[in-house]
Amino acid sequence: MNSPLLVVGHGTQSEAGVADFGRFVERLARRMDGTPVTGGFIELSRPPLTEAVAALYADGHRHVAAVPLVLVGAGHGKGDIPGAMAREIVRHPGLSYAYGRPLGPHPALLALLEERLEAVLPDDGDRSGGGTAVLLVGRGSTDPDANAEVHKVARLFWEGRGAGGPSQGHGLSAVEPAFISLARPSVPEGLERLRRLGAERIVVLPYFLFSGVLPDRVVAESREWAASHPDLDVRYAEVIGDCDGLADLVVERYAEALRGDIRMNCDTCVYRIAMPGFEDRVGAPQTPHHHPDDPSGHGHGHGHHHDPEHGPEQGRGHGHGHLHAR
Known part of the structure; x- marks a missing residue:
C-alpha cells in the first residue's frame, strides 16, 4: 500500500474554514486515487488529528506522510504539529511518519x-x-x-x-x-x-x-x-482557497516527504540559532496543543499571548519536526 497522506491543519473557529478544509481533503483524495488521504486539526475544530491517525492505524497503516497545511514555517509547523505527531507515535506502537515542509514560498x-x-x-x-x-x-x-x-x-x-x-x-x-x-x-x-x-x-x-x-x-x-x-x-481579493493548484502543491510536498527531501531552512530559525532578541528560544522543548476532542484531556499550558483564531505564538518548542520523524 502507498503511505497515506495525512493533511494536518491548525484548526479554526470559522465553520466556513472547517468546510473549506474538508472539501480540500476530499479534492486531494480524488487527486490521489489509490492513496489513502485524510486530515485533522491540532486544536479548535473537528476532526482532531488524533482521530485521523487512529483511523489510519486501525486500517493497518504503520507509516504516513504528514504534510502541514501551513504557508510559512512558524510555530505551528515547526513545533505544534511535530509535537502532536510525536504524541501519536507514543499512542500507536510501531507507527512512524515522514514530515513535509511548509507550502510556501512556491x-x-x-x-x-x-x-x-x-x-x-x-x-x-x-x-x-x-x-x-x-x-x-x-x-x-x-x-x-x-x-x-x-x-x-x-x-x-x-x-x-x-x-x-x-x-x-x-x-x-x-x-x-x-x-x-x-x-x-x-x-x-x-x-x-x-x-x-x-x-x-x-x-x-x-x-x-x-x-x-x-x-x-x-x-x-x-x-x-x-x-x-x-x-x-x-x-x-479572495483567499487562496480549495483549488487544484493548491492540491498539486500538497501532493508535491507529500512526495518530497516520502523521498526525505525536505530542505528546511534552519539558518534563521530561532529554535536553532541564537537570533538577536530571541536567544531564549534555542532548544525549547516541543509541547503539542490541546484539542477539545483529544482523549488526553490536558491543556498545553503555554501561558503566553493567545490569538483568538490561532492560539499562542510563544513558548512552543521546536526541534524541526522532520528530524523527529521516525
Whole structure:
C-alpha cells in the first residue's frame, strides 16, 4: 500500500474554514486515487488529528506522510504539529511518519495569488493605470523567520509585475506586506504606506489558505480604513482557497516527504540559532496543543499571548519536526 497522506491543519473557529478544509481533503483524495488521504486539526475544530491517525492505524497503516497545511514555517509547523505527531507515535506502537515542509514560498502559490488578483482588477485592459498597488496580508507571528518570509513572498510577487518590469503583467506600482496579528505593519499601516507611495487603487490580497476569523478581520479592517479614504479604490481579493493548484502543491510536498527531501531552512530559525532578541528560544522543548476532542484531556499550558483564531505564538518548542520523524 502507498503511505497515506495525512493533511494536518491548525484548526479554526470559522465553520466556513472547517468546510473549506474538508472539501480540500476530499479534492486531494480524488487527486490521489489509490492513496489513502485524510486530515485533522491540532486544536479548535473537528476532526482532531488524533482521530485521523487512529483511523489510519486501525486500517493497518504503520507509516504516513504528514504534510502541514501551513504557508510559512512558524510555530505551528515547526513545533505544534511535530509535537502532536510525536504524541501519536507514543499512542500507536510501531507507527512512524515522514514530515513535509511548509507550502510556501512556491511559484504555484504566486500563480494562485495572481489569479486572485486578476479576479478583482478591471477587465478593460488597463491593469497598470491609476497606480495599482497590492497589500499582501499574512497572519503574523512572533517568529521573525516567518514574518520575513511574508516579506519575501511580497517581493517575489512584485518581481516581474512591477511597473517597468520585464513581464507583461499588471505593472503594479508596489506590493507591500502587512500582518493581521502579532506583527507590524498592521493592515491600516500597510494601506497608509501605499497611499503615501501614490497608489490610487489598492488590492488587499490575503496570504491565507482558507476562510477564517483572521481573513474576515483583514477585510473588516481594510473596509474601515477605506471608509476614511473615499478617494481611493480599495478592492478585496479572495483567499487562496480549495483549488487544484493548491492540491498539486500538497501532493508535491507529500512526495518530497516520502523521498526525505525536505530542505528546511534552519539558518534563521530561532529554535536553532541564537537570533538577536530571541536567544531564549534555542532548544525549547516541543509541547503539542490541546484539542477539545483529544482523549488526553490536558491543556498545553503555554501561558503566553493567545490569538483568538490561532492560539499562542510563544513558548512552543521546536526541534524541526522532520528530524523527529521516525
